[in-house]
Amino acid sequence: MSTDAGATYTSLESGLTGYADWTIKIYDLTAYIDNDVMLQFKGTSNASSGSYIELDNIIVQETPSCEAPINLMVAGITGGSAQLAWTSLAGETAWEIEYETTGFSQGSGTTVVVTENPFELEGLNPLTSYEFYVRANCGGEYSSWAGPFEFATPCSAYAIPFVEGFESGYTHDADVAGCLAQESAYGSQKWLANNTFTNYNRTARTGDWNAYLRYNNIDWMFIPVNLVSGQSYTVDLYARQDDSDASNVLMTISYGNAPNASAMTNEIVAPTGVVNGDYQKLSGHFTPATDGIYYVGIKGDINNFPYYISIDDIRIDVSSECLETSDLVVSQITDVTAVFGWTSLGTESLWDIEYGVDGFTQGTGTVVNGVNSNSYNAIGLTPNTDYQFYVRANCGTETSIWAGPYGFTTSCSSFTAPYSQNFDATIAPNLDACWSADIEGSTASYSALETTTNVDLSTPNSVKFQNSYDNDGDYYLISPRFTDLDAAKRIKFQAYKNFNGDANSGVLELGVMTDVSDYNTFVNVYTFDVANFDEDNWKLVYVMLDSYTGGEGHIVFKYQPGTSDYKVLYIDDFVYEVAPDAAPDCATNVQVNAIDVDCGNKGVQISWDAVSGAEGYRLTIGTTSGGNDVLDAEDLALNLSYELSETLSGTTYYSTVIPYNTFSDASGCEEESFTMSAEICFCEPEASSQSTYVNNFSTTNAMVNVSNTASGFASNGYGDYYDTMTIAVAANSGFEFTLELVGGSAGVAMWIDWNKDYSFDPATELVYETTSYTNGPVTQTVTVPETMADDDYRMRILVDYNDSTPGDNPCEFNTSRGEAEDYKITMNNTLSAISNTFEGFRCYPNPVDNVLYVSAQNNLTHIDVYNLVGQEVISKHLSQKTYQLDMSELKSGMYMVKISSHAVSKIIKVFKR
Numbered sequence: 001m002s003t004d005a006g007a008t009y010t011s012l013e014s015g016l017t018g019y020a021d022w023t024i025k026i027y028d029l030t031a032y033i034d035n036d037v038m039l040q041f042k043g044t045s046n047a048s049s050g051s052y053i054e055l056d057n058i059i060v061q062e063t064p065s066c067e068a069p070i071n072l073m074v075a076g077i078t079g080g081s082a083q084l085a086w087t088s089l090a091g092e093t094a095w096e097i098e099y100e101t102t103g104f105s106q107g108s109g110t111t112v113v114v115t116e117n118p119f120e121l122e123g124l125n126p127l128t129s130y131e132f133y134v135r136a137n138c139g140g141e142y143s144s145w146a147g148p149f150e151f152a153t154p155c156s157a158y159a160i161p162f163v164e165g166f167e168s169g170y171t172h173d174a175d176v177a178g179c180l181a182q183e184s185a186y187g188s189q190k191w192l193a194n195n196t197f198t199n200y201n202r203t204a205r206t207g208d209w210n211a212y213l214r215y216n217n218i219d220w221m222f223i224p225v226n227l228v229s230g231q232s233y234t235v236d237l238y239a240r241q242d243d244s245d246a247s248n249v250l251m252t253i254s255y256g257n258a259p260n261a262s263a264m265t266n267e268i269v270a271p272t273g274v275v276n277g278d279y280q281k282l283s284g285h286f287t288p289a290t291d292g293i294y295y296v297g298i299k300g301d302i303n304n305f306p307y308y309i310s311i312d313d314i315r316i317d318v319s320s321e322c323l324e325t326s327d328l329v330v331s332q333i334t335d336v337t338a339v340f341g342w343t344s345l346g347t348e349s350l351w352d353i354e355y356g357v358d359g360f361t362q363g364t365g366t367v368v369n370g371v372n373s374n375s376y377n378a379i380g381l382t383p384n385t386d387y388q389f390y391v392r393a394n395c396g397t398e399t400s401i402w403a404g405p406y407g408f409t410t411s412c413s414s415f416t417a418p419y420s421q422n423f424d425a426t427i428a429p430n431l432d433a434c435w436s437a438d439i440e441g442s443t444a445s446y447s448a449l450e451t452t453t454n455v456d457l458s459t460p461n462s463v464k465f466q467n468s469y470d471n472d473g474d475y476y477l478i479s480p481r482f483t484d485l486d487a488a489k490r491i492k493f494q495a496y497k498n499f500n501g502d503a504n505s506g507v508l509e510l511g512v513m514t515d516v517s518d519y520n521t522f523v524n525v526y527t528f529d530v531a532n533f534d535e536d537n538w539k540l541v542y543v544m545l546d547s548y549t550g551g552e553g554h555i556v557f558k559y560q561p562g563t564s565d566y567k568v569l570y571i572d573d574f575v576y577e578v579a580p581d582a583a584p585d586c587a588t589n590v591q592v593n594a595i596d597v598d599c600g601n602k603g604v605q606i607s608w609d610a611v612s613g614a615e616g617y618r619l620t621i622g623t624t625s626g627g628n629d630v631l632d633a634e635d636l637a638l639n640l641s642y643e644l645s646e647t648l649s650g651t652t653y654y655s656t657v658i659p660y661n662t663f664s665d666a667s668g669c670e671e672e673s674f675t676m677s678a679e680i681c682f683c684e685p686e687a688s689s690q691s692t693y694v695n696n697f698s699t700t701n702a703m704v705n706v707s708n709t710a711s712g713f714a715s716n717g718y719g720d721y722y723d724t725m726t727i728a729v730a731a732n733s734g735f736e737f738t739l740e741l742v743g744g745s746a747g748v749a750m751w752i753d754w755n756k757d758y759s760f761d762p763a764t765e766l767v768y769e770t771t772s773y774t775n776g777p778v779t780q781t782v783t784v785p786e787t788m789a790d791d792d793y794r795m796r797i798l799v800d801y802n803d804s805t806p807g808d809n810p811c812e813f814n815t816s817r818g819e820a821e822d823y824k825i826t827m828n829n830t831l832s833a834i835s836n837t838f839e840g841f842r843c844y845p846n847p848v849d850n851v852l853y854v855s856a857q858n859n860l861t862h863i864d865v866y867n868l869v870g871q872e873v874i875s876k877h878l879s880q881k882t883y884q885l886d887m888s889e890l891k892s893g894m895y896m897v898k899i900s901s902h903a904v905s906k907i908i909k910v911f912k913r
Contacts, residue, residue, distance in 0.1 A: 001029075002038040009040055026070065026089060029060075066090050066138035072149035075118070079126035079156025084134070085118035086146065092136040097121070099132035102150055106133060113137075126156040127179060155179030157224040157293040160233070161317035164223070166193055166209040173197075176211050180221055181259040181295075187217030191300070191311075200242040205279045205312035206405075212308045213300040222259035222295045225316055227288045232319035235268050235286070235296060238279035243306035246273025251282055251309070252299040257292070264297040271301070278407065279312065281326070285319050315401075322346060322395035325374075328406035331517060335383035335411045335481070340376045342391050342403065350394040358386035358407060370394060383413040384433050411516070412480040414552070417489055418577040419482070422458040423451050431463070434480035436516065442473030449475045455570050457494045457538050462572035467506075467561035475559040478516055482576060483552040485512060490579035490662060491543045491555060496570040497533045506530050506562040508569065510543050512553040522558060523550055530569070538572070540637065542615075542662050544579055584614040584659040586669035592655070599681030600649030601758060604674065606657070607641035611666075614638075614659035621655045623648075625671065633658070650678040680758040682794060683811035685820045687717025692743030692801040693819035694719075696777075702735035704728030706823060717813065719821040722794055726824040732786030739797065741776035746799045746818065748778050749807040752825055753794045754785065760796055760810035769807035784827070793825040843897070847911040850888040854899060856881055862900035867893070887912055 002009045012027050029037070039060075043053040067089035076083035084097060093115055100109035112121070124130065133147030155178070169178055170193035176182065182190045194202055195209045204210040213219055227233065241249040250271040256263030268284035288294055296316060300309045323346040332339040340353060353376055356365030368376065381387065390404035412434035426432055429450035437449040446468040451461040465475050491510065499506075508528040514521040526543045533539055555576065561567055587608035596602040606619070619642050621631040630653065636642055647653070652675040659666045690713045698707040706725040729735055739748070750768040751760035760766075768780050798821075800806040802814035810820070840857040854860065859881055865874035873890060876883070885897075890912050898907050 001032065002040065003032065003035045005036075006038050006040070026067075064143065066092070066136055066141045066143040068143035068146045069095065069134050069136055070146060072132070072134060072147055074132075074149065074151040076120075077151060077153060079153050080124050081120060081122040082124060082130070082151060082153065083118045084121050084132055086134050088117065088136065090136050090138055090143065092138050092143075094137035095119075095134050096137060096142070097132055097134050098145075099130055102129040102131050104131070106145065109133075124153050126153050128153050155224055157226040158316075159226055161315065162223065162225055164314040165204075165207050165312060166211050167207045170209065176221060180223055182222070183220045183259070183261050185218040185220065185261055185299075187214075187219070189214040189217045190219050191221050194310075200307040201240050201276055202308055202310050205238050207312075210310050210312040212310045213302055215302055215307055216304045218299065218301045220261050220264070221298045221300075223298070223314070223316065224259065224293055224295055227292065227294050229288055229290045232285055232287045233316060234283065234319040234324075235314075235316050236281060236283045236324075237298065237311055237314040238281050239274045239300075239309060239311045240276060240279045241274055241302070241306040241309050242276050244275050245305065246275050248303050248305045249274050249309050250301040251311075252301070253282065253284055253296065254299070255286060255288075255294050255296045257294060259295045259297075261297070261299075263295065264299075268296070274309070276306075279310075281403075283324070283326075317401070320398065320400050322348065322393050322398045322400040324400045325351065325391050325393055325403045328389070328391060328404055330389070330406060330408040332377075332515075333408060333411055333517065335413045336381045337377060337379050338381060338387070338408060338410065340378060340389050340391065340406075342374050344374055344393065346393055346395070346400075348393040348395045348400075350396075352392050352394050352399065353389060354391075354402070355387060355389035357382075358388050360388065362390065362402065365390075381410050383410055385410050414481045414483045415576075416482065416484040418575070420576075421479075421574045423461045423463055423572065423574075424456075424458055426451060426461070428453050428461050436478045437463075438476045438478070440474045440476070440519065442467075442470045442475075444468040444470030444473070447473055447475075449477060452570075455496055455498075457496075457572040462494075462496070462570045465557075465559045465569040465571075467567050469566055471561050471563050473561065474519075475557075475561075476513075476519065476522075477557040477559075477571065478513065479555040479574070479576075481552060481554050485545065485548060485550070485552055485555075487546045487548055488578060488581075489545045489548075489576065491545070491574070491576055493541055493574045494538045494572045495528075495533045495541050496538045496572070497530060497535055498568045498570075499530075499535065500566055506567060506569070507560045509558040509560075511556050511558060512548065512550055513556045514550070514553040516554055521553075522556060523553075524558075533569075544662060546579070580613055580615075580661045580663045582613070583664035584611045584661055584666050586666045587611055587617065587657040587659055590655075590657055590672050592672060592674040594676065595643070595645075596681060598677060598679055600651070600676035600678055601647055601680045602683070603643060603645040603647050604653075604676070605641055605643045606655055606672075608657050610640055611659040613661055614666075615661040616659070618658045618660060618665070619655065620658070621653055623651060623653060625654050625673070627654060631655075647676045649676055649680045651676050682753075682758050682760075682796075682822070684716075684718045684720075685798065685810075685812050685818070687813050687816050687818050689801075689817035690717075692741065692746050692799060692817050693717070694739050694797065694799055694821055695742045696740040697737065697797060697821060697823075698739075699727050699735045699737045701781075702727045702729050703733075703828065704826070705735070708821070711821075714819055714821065717816075717819045719819065722822045722824045726792075726826050727795070728826045728828055729784050730828060731784055731788045734781055734783040736779065736781045737797075738777055738779045739799075741774070741778075741799060743817075744801065745773035745775045746801045747773060747804040747806045748776075748797070748799050749805075749810070750780075750782070750795065750797045751807075751810050752782075752796075754788065756791070756793065762808045762810070766807045769805055771805060773804045784825075788827050790827050793827065795823045795825045797821050797823070841899075841906070843899070843908055843910075846908075847913050848887055849913050850886065852885040852887055852897070852910060854883045854885060856899075856901065858901050860899060861902055862898075864898045864900075865890075866896045866898070868896075 069086040071087040073085050074082050095114050097112045098109040129152045131148035131150040133145045135145045136143035172195050176191045176193050191211045191213050194212050202212050235253050239251050252271045253269035254264035254267045256265050268286045269282050274280045302309050325342040327343040329341045330338050351371045353368040354365045386409050388405035388407050390402040392402045393400040447470045448466040452464045453460050456462045509524050510526045511522050511524040589609040591607045594604050617636045618633045620628045620633050622628050654671050654673050656671045693713040696709045699705040748770045751765045767782050799818050800813050801817040842855045860878045863876045895910050897910050
């Protein structure tokens, strides 16, 4: 303080250090009344960097008669109370406090008149943010309000018993928070609340909610509880993961006096592995040494192999002297009975049981009290139903807490023949409720035995055995129970394999199991050679039970992959039935119909009526009675017709249809005979799509050319122009063709039936073929062999939208989109002689005024001129290579000029001006 304009200063206070928060400082300036003063604030920092002194809100004012309190503070905060304090400046002994949750407007809060400083404020809510104001009561007047000062109450410790199923107070897929604190020891994730996710074993154990922790994390969850010294407490929780290796997930329970990992010095449950499947119970006991608030810590430790740990139903309670039972189990499950079992942890000799349909509320189930053995046979159950049971120790004067629930499913009611299953009544990957599947000993992460829509015979499902490079597992597909299994029955099913070329490895057995919970009861009936199954195709398989004598049981498919190659085996359309005990009758109404009655080479269709009891038909065809040179007992399965696509004209055939079943073939079936027409016809391709076709086809350089323009799409994709369009050529010559396409790119091929056998041989008669798709136009030269005799030959041009190289099949299109056109090739070697004789021939000018000049490389012997009515108007005998024909005397018009060289003639049209 300076009273001499800053020449000298008197210190009001020095050594102000250690204020981490804003602090109000007040100085009495009464001694300086009637003086002009100057204030100086001097700050000194000894730190080398990063240190600051801050001042704000400097006020010089007349001292109020009732000064407001300063330096508001809060101490001793609990979940329900807080100690409020302040600094008084007026020596007052009474104050008013106004408080409420953070953000309230003054005047709307709760006002308390107090005479104590500090003051214990009670009745607060846990886990809530508050703020308060205070003012001095100076008797006749009040100071201004000081504040607000904000503080937050922590959670109150929970009373015993504590139960947490995460059913309320949480947000889905958000941190478990509130009064349950967390601390991450590794990884970025924390325990998250869940009421939606069900994959990777994240379904809640009870209710709709649970909590889960993601892979590659270690995280603690702390629960505050009020405990009494010397009292034994029990902690229970349920946990599971989505992998079968317990070493991948460890659960630990500890307790201490603070919500942090370093305080967890008292272990309740040592690190314990959990696996997939049902939730596994973790339980432990502990006794605190003193009264107070303790924190029970639950630690999840998960590596990067599973996806998640799930926990549910945490309970902390006073330990009972009547200990809870453990290791609940169910065995000998039938459709209406099941045997409950458990392990006693105490000395009790009586137990109480409650059971009911899955999800029942305790107190509403079937209760059995005073069971005197730790095994109980429940009867009168409903087939194919999910159940749960609980058990507790009955110690006479008290009972333990209930252990459970433990879930199980009764088997389906037993079946008798006939029975069928196509696996289509469920949504993949689920099996029908009466069927079950299990994989024992597999080391592969993605092995599977389940329904699938990937491949099916009956839509939409089949069952797949997928080894996923596993060669160690035993894959069991188990049917419902059959009570009439005996030697008079049989099994049939469809099999399909996708072994990626590894056709001979693996073993598929079919057998019977009397107890589905004991694989040692499996008895082999038949072992299949999987090499006989079809790759990427269904095959009907029969198995006779004529050697089985074991009585009732479950039919079981047992598959062992054998090698680590990736293989998938599919099963569909399972049937269990009485085996036939007699051969079927012969087929009746056997019909033989020619594909084209006028064409003996176009084949026939043989058909017959279905025969009762037949499980397939075999067909034999020969060209002699009893012969089989065309077809030898061909197995047609259950097809009721067969098309013999190629036959010989004028030939008599002999056919026999033999129905069969697993008992025997039909016997004494009559042979049918039929004779084909002597006529031979070419095949005619058919197209259902009109989108791609030849629109323009023409030739040049032939002696007679064709031009088929704007032809459009021929009916059914086949245009037969043989009788209307002829290309005339001579041996050892050729022609050039051009075609234009409509409808996108396509493959093109051309054949000529040189040997006149009514077929286009791709090996010897293919004269042109594209090597890739083309949009056209296509122009190509065709060379005529020099040995071809004078005759007419059929030529076929074909375009195929779905085959870039269609030369191997002149009779059909790849997917019914294309067109074929046939033309006549006429071989005329006389025309070839004309061409040779008149080689180098010239005739000009045309039109002519007076003289027509004619020349050739061979001697010309005669020139005759005719008018259009056929009258000869000029005739000249010659023996020379050139000649000047005088036409000056002829009238204007068109004339036919015939020029001869010995026996060969050539006619041209000449216009006389």
